[in-house]
Amino acid sequence: MRTIVQTLPGSASTDQSEIGRTFAGVGVSPGRIIGSILLMPQAVREPAVGESLTEGTSPEEASTALRTAAKAVQTNLTARSVGAFGAGREVLEATALMANDPMLVKAAIKLIINGASPERAIWDAAASVAEMLHNLGGYMAERATDVLDVRGRIVAELRGVPAPGIPYSDTPFILIAEDLAPADTATLDPAKVIALVTSSGGPQSHTAIIARALGLPAVVAAVGVTALANGTRIFVDGAAGTILVDPGADEVALATAWETSSAALxxxxxxxxxxxxxxxxxxxxxxxxxxxxxxxxxxxxxxxxxxxxxxxxxxxxxxxxxxxxxxxxxxxxxxxxxxxxxxxxxxxxxxxxxxxxxxxxxxxxxxxxxxxxxxxxxxxxxxxxxxxxxxxxxxxxxxxxxxxxxxxxxxxxxxxxxxxxxxxxxxxxxxxxxxxxxxxxxxxxxxxxxxxxxxxxxxxxxxxxxxxxxxxxxxxxxxxxxxxxxxxxxxxxxxxxxxxxxxxxxxxxxxxxxxxxxxxxxxxxxxxxxxxxxxxxxxxxxxxxxxxxxxxxxxxxxxxxxxxxxxxxxxxxxxxxxxx
Amino acid sequence: MSERTAVIASRVGLHARPAGIFVAAVGELPIEVTIAMAGEPVDDAMDASSILSIMSLGASNGDTVVLRAEGDGADEALDSLVKILETDLDAE
CATH class of the missing domain: 3.20.20.60 (Phosphoenolpyruvate-binding domains)
Known part of the structure; x- marks a missing residue:
């Protein structure tokens, strides 16, 4: 079995052992394109139950860390809402407010004072709020998901790992994910994401439908692609359903030809x-x-x-x-x-x-x-x-x-x-x-x-x-x-x-x-x-x-x-x- | 302690977009404001700058809420907030 060396997020090197590797999936939206990949971050892992403050950290320091993280998540979501459109924008504005909500933050700080780690404290505080909203039913119950989304972002911020959701980049990239949910597609910027590849999902999945609507080349059910490293250059053929790592001159020619024919089409x-x-x-x-x-x-x-x-x-x-x-x-x-x-x-x-x-x-x-x-x-x-x-x-x-x-x-x-x-x-x-x-x-x-x-x-x-x-x-x-x-x-x-x-x-x-x-x-x-x-x-x-x-x-x-x-x-x- | 009552005008009640607009307005004020359903004890009043508190209040269209605040400018501040609650924010 081949070992895959995971490079750090953001690095632009292609793992030598991956060169020339191919993946086969189901092509769901045509187009031939070459680009660098960014992986959808892993879902945030739950902090251990009962995880307490690390030795040498005072509750005051932990509370400050939590406040800083909550504020950072709020700032980030507010900034992103400016670039979003329609319903996606409203969701982002509302979740930005929730991230630094005084009720949520105060409840978490109470738990920190009782000895919980900031990650575990916000985890539990948000869970109670989500449960309360869930019990209210109807529209409120749906907002419970937003509170849990915000919780994941704050924990990621505290841990210094990438926020869950579609990665943010200044340059266009090919998005690699296990599958995309409707909430993810609301924040998908077609000017940045040039193709979609998922390891799961079928031809009628949300990924496939959004790809066709946006005219993005896409391949689904390409098992194994999520093991590739961020920054890897790949060739995607959205009609054939194939992916090639570190493409050569042939693929460059195919991608160029697609650019011309898609313009003609x-x-x-x-x-x-x-x-x-x-x-x-x-x-x-x-x-x-x-x-x-x-x-x-x-x-x-x-x-x-x-x-x-x-x-x-x-x-x-x-x-x-x-x-x-x-x-x-x-x-x-x-x-x-x-x-x-x-x-x-x-x-x-x-x-x-x-x-x-x-x-x-x-x-x-x-x-x-x-x-x-x-x-x-x-x-x-x-x-x-x-x-x-x-x-x-x-x-x-x-x-x-x-x-x-x-x-x-x-x-x-x-x-x-x-x-x-x-x-x-x-x-x-x-x-x-x-x-x-x-x-x-x-x-x-x-x-x-x-x-x-x-x-x-x-x-x-x-x-x-x-x-x-x-x-x-x-x-x-x-x-x-x-x-x-x-x-x-x-x-x-x-x-x-x-x-x-x-x-x-x-x-x-x-x-x-x-x-x-x-x-x-x-x-x-x-x-x-x-x-x-x-x-x-x-x-x-x-x-x-x-x-x-x-x-x-x-x-x-x-x-x-x-x-x-x-x-x-x-x-x-x-x-x-x-x-x- | 200044106190005002307001009747929720938004068709969807005080959540979603209307709640966001209200919370953002409270956040700009230099004083603390609480909100409660009319008839609820003062002790049960909630932080009006918290979107989650506002949402859990569950105020529907036509419900009466009570706003309270203390300190300089409390009266003017509450008047401005009443105006927001009594506008159908969802229609704009």
């Missing part, structure tokens, strides 16, 4: 079509009016998925109809004359809402989430539909509405009746639950369109949690079983007989090779993050419809997801030319 002319002229409208997934304006500028032919959670998240009460109307109208106004598909509130599982979902469910992915919150909190959905209808009045956008997490034709029928009562003319549903894919024909008797949410469809078809690294290989929409469910959905639409459109709005649509397969399976429209529009358009334009159908057959009959992906990619030489 930057433009999408606004009409998605195959080589033979078959039209495939390319739409964008957006989460608010800012996104919508960006998507329109990138040439999106409409919005295939408007996530309405932005109106609701981080709130402890339901937003009023007037507030919702204003938020939705901002999106509609960005797409005059174009289609905007609004997805009703999708709370629950990884998107809990204190006033709507029950955080104590033992199995939230199979719990009351999406459309199902209408069973337990009736009224919220109807008010949202009223707001969407009001926002649609007087705009030129063609507003369609769909419900997430529909399992049966009965649910689709009920949703369609709610839409009709609200005055919304084009109801649809998402196909994320395998039962809905299997009964698409019955579902389409009640609604005008369906949209496949491939992330959840994959996790439910494969019974594999999206966030779990060890299940990454199961959790890919290239799984032939998932492709069969998509084919059955398209067949269902044919059987129903009115040519009702089947779209895809999951991450699968953003993978240019998979996009070809989806079109070959009969999917009518693709909706994706605006960043992916140009690469998907370029690859679609290189094939004819019969070719796409041939590739879809190849993928459906493959023995594994890996085989399906490889067989299809082999037939699409343009991917290699463009570095996708």
């Amino acid at each position: 930057a433009a999408f002319d606004g009409t998605g079509r195959l080589q033979d002229g078959h039209l495939v409208p390319l739409l964008s997934n957006v989460g608010g009016s800012k996104d919508a304006v960006k998507a329109a500028a990138a040439g999106a032919e409409g919005v295939g998925l408007l996530r309405t959670e932005f109106c609701f998240l981080e709130r402890d009460t339901e937003p009023s109809i007037a507030e919702q109307v204003e938020a939705y109208r901002g999106v509609f106004d960005a797409f005059p004359g174009k289609k905007v598909v609004v997805r009703t509130l999708d709370a629950g599982a990884d998107k809990p809402l204190p006033f709507l979902t029950d955080a104590s469910e033992p199995n939230p992915a199979l719990g009351v989430r999406g459309y199902r919150t209408d069973f337990t909190s009736p009224g919220v959905l109807e008010r949202q539909l009223t707001a969407i209808a009001q926002a649609a009045e007087g705009t030129q956008a063609h507003v369609w509405v769909m419900a997430p997490m529909i399992s049966t034709a009965e649910e689709a029928e009920h949703f369609a009746s709610l839409c009709s009562a609200a005055g919304l003319a084009t109801p649809g549903v998402m196909i994320e639950v395998p039962s809905a894919a299997l009964t698409a024909a019955s579902i389409l008797e009640h609604v005008d369109f369906v949209s496949l949410g491939t992330n959840d469809l994959t996790q439910y078809a494969m019974a594999a949690d999206r966030q779990l690294g060890p299940l990454a290989a199961l959790n890919t929409p290239w799984q032939p079983a998932v492709l069969h469910l998509i084919r059955l959905t398209v067949n269902g639409s044919r059987d129903e007989g009115h040519d009702k459109p089947v779209g895809v709005c999951g991450e699968a649509a953003a993978d240019p090779a998979l996009a070809v397969v989806l079109v070959g399976l009969g999917v009518a429209t693709l909706s994706m993050t605006a960043r992916a529009l140009s690469s998907v358009a370029a690859v679609l334009a290189s094939v004819t419809l019969p070719e796409a159908q041939q590739l879809a057959k190849l993928a459906l009959t493959a023995h594994s997801a890996t085989d399906a992906r490889r067989l299809v990619r082999e037939q699409l030489p343009i991917l290699n030319t463009l570095g996708l």
Whole structure:
């Protein structure tokens, strides 16, 4: 076994024994890039229970050390909040105040006077505060995490080790981590972080989603990368999923070529079509009016998925109809004359809402989430539909509405009746639950369109949690079983007989090779993050419809997801030319 | 001892962003200010410069709180704090 010598953080030398070493993971966002790495620091270790003051340290000295550390953490967080954006900024401002909070610091000093080490004192003091907030429930309970985050930072400061969270650097770097949580991604500065590599996580993890949204090359599930030393130079290929330590001239050439081709790829002319002229409208997934304006500028032919959670998240009460109307109208106004598909509130599982979902469910992915919150909190959905209808009045956008997490034709029928009562003319549903894919024909008797949410469809078809690294290989929409469910959905639409459109709005649509397969399976429209529009358009334009159908057959009959992906990619030489 | 009551105007109550704004304003004052729910004993009043204390107070929209302070300028200081609490800070 090879020994890995860990160099000190910040040093820029590459360990000789690591040169030429390669790592293989799952490529989740294309791009070829060379840079120096910075590791996400280890989580802060808990000080020993009962750890007391070291001999020769007086309680006064220890208290001063604690005050200094708390102040330093506050200063650091305040400084970082200035550079942060949106919700990330508010989180940082609030945690900065907590770091040097008089109640917290006084409680810790009391413990120091009783003989505890400053590390143990702040650990216990923060734990009591967090427990108190947790017991208050709702919004306060969520803030308990912030108190524990601050505690970790103060202990790291006292120990003189790097603060937990994304490292801070003046120069751009490749971030290496075990996995990234949503809270980490809020403070991720795309001007500093040029690529993401994680040892854990799957293709649908938060790391993968944020990487695609920011257009950063990324590889997940690359086992062993966290053993590399800070400052190591590596080459990352976000399409192939490979990493090479201390790259040579070949990789420099590949990275330079990527820079050129990605610049060329930057433009999408606004009409998605195959080589033979078959039209495939390319739409964008957006989460608010800012996104919508960006998507329109990138040439999106409409919005295939408007996530309405932005109106609701981080709130402890339901937003009023007037507030919702204003938020939705901002999106509609960005797409005059174009289609905007609004997805009703999708709370629950990884998107809990204190006033709507029950955080104590033992199995939230199979719990009351999406459309199902209408069973337990009736009224919220109807008010949202009223707001969407009001926002649609007087705009030129063609507003369609769909419900997430529909399992049966009965649910689709009920949703369609709610839409009709609200005055919304084009109801649809998402196909994320395998039962809905299997009964698409019955579902389409009640609604005008369906949209496949491939992330959840994959996790439910494969019974594999999206966030779990060890299940990454199961959790890919290239799984032939998932492709069969998509084919059955398209067949269902044919059987129903009115040519009702089947779209895809999951991450699968953003993978240019998979996009070809989806079109070959009969999917009518693709909706994706605006960043992916140009690469998907370029690859679609290189094939004819019969070719796409041939590739879809190849993928459906493959023995594994890996085989399906490889067989299809082999037939699409343009991917290699463009570095996708 | 100066004393003022204030009715919480923020729709989300006295936490999140409104609490942060209030605590920052208290922190700028040269005197110590306490806060309690109306009707609570003086001994249970909490340090108004602590965001964690303010959050654990759990004051909702429409609740009445009591602010207390001593020393030079206490009256003016409390008046300015009442004004902050009686504005819907979440709407701005």
